[in-house]
Amino acid sequence: MPVPGERGVARMDRSAAVNVQELEKGYDGIMYNALIDEYVDHSDFFNYGYWDQTTASQRQASENLVRQLLAFIPDRSGTILDVACGKGASTRYLLRHYPPEAVTGINISERQLQTARRNAPGCSFYLMDATELEFPDQSFDNVICVEAAFHFDTRERFFREARRVLKPGGSLVLSDILMNRAAEQRRTFRTERNYVRDLAEYRQVMRRSGFADVRVVDATTNCWHGHYWGVVNFFHQRFLAGELDYDGLQRFLDRTYKVVPDIEYYILAAGRRE
Numbered sequence: 001m002p003v004p005g006e007r008g009v010a011r012m013d014r015s016a017a018v019n020v021q022e023l024e025k026g027y028d029g030i031m032y033n034a035l036i037d038e039y040v041d042h043s044d045f046f047n048y049g050y051w052d053q054t055t056a057s058q059r060q061a062s063e064n065l066v067r068q069l070l071a072f073i074p075d076r077s078g079t080i081l082d083v084a085c086g087k088g089a090s091t092r093y094l095l096r097h098y099p100p101e102a103v104t105g106i107n108i109s110e111r112q113l114q115t116a117r118r119n120a121p122g123c124s125f126y127l128m129d130a131t132e133l134e135f136p137d138q139s140f141d142n143v144i145c146v147e148a149a150f151h152f153d154t155r156e157r158f159f160r161e162a163r164r165v166l167k168p169g170g171s172l173v174l175s176d177i178l179m180n181r182a183a184e185q186r187r188t189f190r191t192e193r194n195y196v197r198d199l200a201e202y203r204q205v206m207r208r209s210g211f212a213d214v215r216v217v218d219a220t221t222n223c224w225h226g227h228y229w230g231v232v233n234f235f236h237q238r239f240l241a242g243e244l245d246y247d248g249l250q251r252f253l254d255r256t257y258k259v260v261p262d263i264e265y266y267i268l269a270a271g272r273r274e
Helices: 020-031 034-039 058-070 089-094 110-119 155-165 181-186 199-208 220-240 246-259
Strands: 080-083 103-107 124-127 140-146 166-179 211-218 263-273
Touching (some): 020 110, 034 220, 058 089, 058 140, 058 166, 058 263, 089 110, 110 124, 140 155, 155 166, 155 199, 199 263, 220 246, 220 263
Parallel strands (some): 140 166
């Protein structure tokens, strides 16, 4: 397996608009919440997922999302890097197609990586910043990143790093969320430097970063809208069953409601290193 450089830790650039330490703390807080864990059916997924008429749960939607992304990869062999792997649920799904020794995950939270190691035993995991990948050139056959690039400083830096560590012919596949400029300016853990207006500009950024055969798909309805109704229905059911009081209902739904005016697109994207 590719071995990273000696540092093996996330970049803590205190001059960056995105405070990596606070981002880590915020996600650790919500991803280890008991009710959130129940909502995702104890799967350790933490993404919007991909919802269709047959989707019955957030766990299923999250698995659907990884499957949709892997469908962009023409040859699911060799090695794969799972960027921002979270608690390792996406990494665990990759084991349906790859042997453990072919799979590497990186993340900025050591707590999440500890969980990931339990979810995907035999895979390699490193504490690392997606925009400063500490792997040699041409280390991986493919790279996947599930719903994280909107936090990066910036996507383009990540794209260039992903291309660098990909072998010729390798694919980068990812899901991503595009917010309006006002949200990028206002929201915590985001930076206006990472603002991308629409699908056309996203394609341009990927091509400018050196990718060919770029595909960007609008999955807003299946991913963001599907997740919205999944969250609303789940927590209202808990409220109606008396398992959650009104304040608790509002607290859990507030995070979802506040993002409604900010999200412009949810996309699936892929590109190939020539």
